[in-house]
Amino acid sequence: MRPENYQSKNHPPSNEYELNFGPNHPGIEGNYALQLKLHGDEIVSARADGGYLHRGFEKLMENRLWIQNIALVPRICVPDPAPMELCYSLAVEEISGFDVPQRAQWIRVLQLELSRISAHLFTFGGHAATTGMYSNMYWGVADRDILLDLFEEMTGGRVYSIYNIPGGVRRDLPEGFLDRVSSTMDYIESRLPDYDNLFFTNQVFVRRAKGAGVMNQEQALEWGVTGPNLRATGLAFDVRRDDPYLVYDQLDFEIPTEEAGDAWARTLVRRHELMQSIRIVRQVVKALPDIGGPIRCPIPNPLAWNVPAGEAYSRIESSKGETCYYVVSNGGDKPYRVHVRGPSSMHAVQVLENLVTGCRIEDVAQIMFSLDACPPEVDR
């Protein structure tokens, strides 16, 4: 909403005032706004205001060829783009009945987990910054950069890889790449004690985050929360294990949970998940050299590609939760309808409004970052 058009709808009592938190605010993720109503520094009510990042992806996709959309989808979630392109590809594969080669599936897992690690590092940094610890943010972004180097080598793109296409992946891994992945994993793991000392056991963080934005399991299920936010309330649910896709059923990993359901628990779950992702990447690095074969199945000419009529709902676990694509084809060369269900559409709107109400102004940014809200997924 443009500022000149903003008018207070209800005249608040004289001891309350309104505050626009965002869309350009250092404490908010992306371009997103919260219209807060405050009494002193306590929040009486909150209203999410989205749309600043709306680029009309769903409509754009209906006007583009199946293959052109691959370049479009990763832009839907900036910090964690790999699951988006994969999810779209999985849906198209399901409609087309493609049989994706094993090697491609393992490479996809590698890309997904690296992306998850980089997204989590980013989130830790964000959450630390909202509690006043900027060093951790610099560390997180610097370590993420090393992973972006890997993406650049693997896919050609640092952030938006445009690497998965329906049928497989675009190119094979470069020579010696797995060794570099392995040494990067060693490096990230060696950094974790530093992160623990600086951030996770830091009393500034622990005392600020414990008890902030508490949600119990019942509320989380009622509000449709998924991903690490749900696991922080004690429910061990992960799409990777309970609705497996790719080769996740052949991999050995645990699903970390916490009971508290507050900002501290949510960030701690992500920290444990990062360890599990490193574990998965190591398994992939070990297994990949023995898995030969093609990296994609034969696909039609991309510019004259008609996907048979049908519909598919693909569902994967991104760093933020359950990411789903509903794709409908009417047999044409363009999708008839693509619906993107970003996990943040749940926890960045209703849940955020509910959790923020009653807390104090200084905790708003912290709660938003602990939920790992990603506004571009909401706006699409």
Place this chain on the structure above:
Amino acid sequence: MGNEIIQWLDNLLADVPGVGYHRKSDRRIRMDVSSETLPTLLELLRGRASYVHLSAITCVDWIKDGEFELVYHLWSYENNTLVSVHTRLPRSPGVYLSVYDIYHPAAFFERDIHEMFGLYFEGSPDMEKFILTEWDGPPPMRKDFDSEAWARRKFNFQDYQPEWLTKLEEQGGGVAVRPEDLRDKIRASEADE
């Protein structure tokens, strides 16, 4: 485990008339129901069949049939199966019932569908605009909305022709081949073969 769920769901669905039931794969079930029975079915699935998680509500505009298709994707944390409930309703007058009382996440999706397709949900807690706050056109995700025509009518295009672009075009540069042209070419060559 798989067969048990099918049998058990079959027994359950005996209560609801006119449910089209199709098992797509191990963990995917498709159901087709009329728009009148949908709220009853959802209540059954949530209350008696543990489908507590509403993953998404999708709206598809089938303009040739004059219908909207609504798809409710439900997940059960106990059965580990995803049920997609499909229903169709006429495009006009474009009013349907909200399922907010059954599934709270529906509020967001219904608000989104109202904004993008113009389908109103009675009983939804909040139908105000969320994404297209200052939008005054028709609902943009409808199939009869042409974004390009709208943009041409709505905005004044600047004639942007800098010197470097003119030079580039003189040398034969600029946009090389539009994908549509290339596709037609490929189709023609395939037809020749």
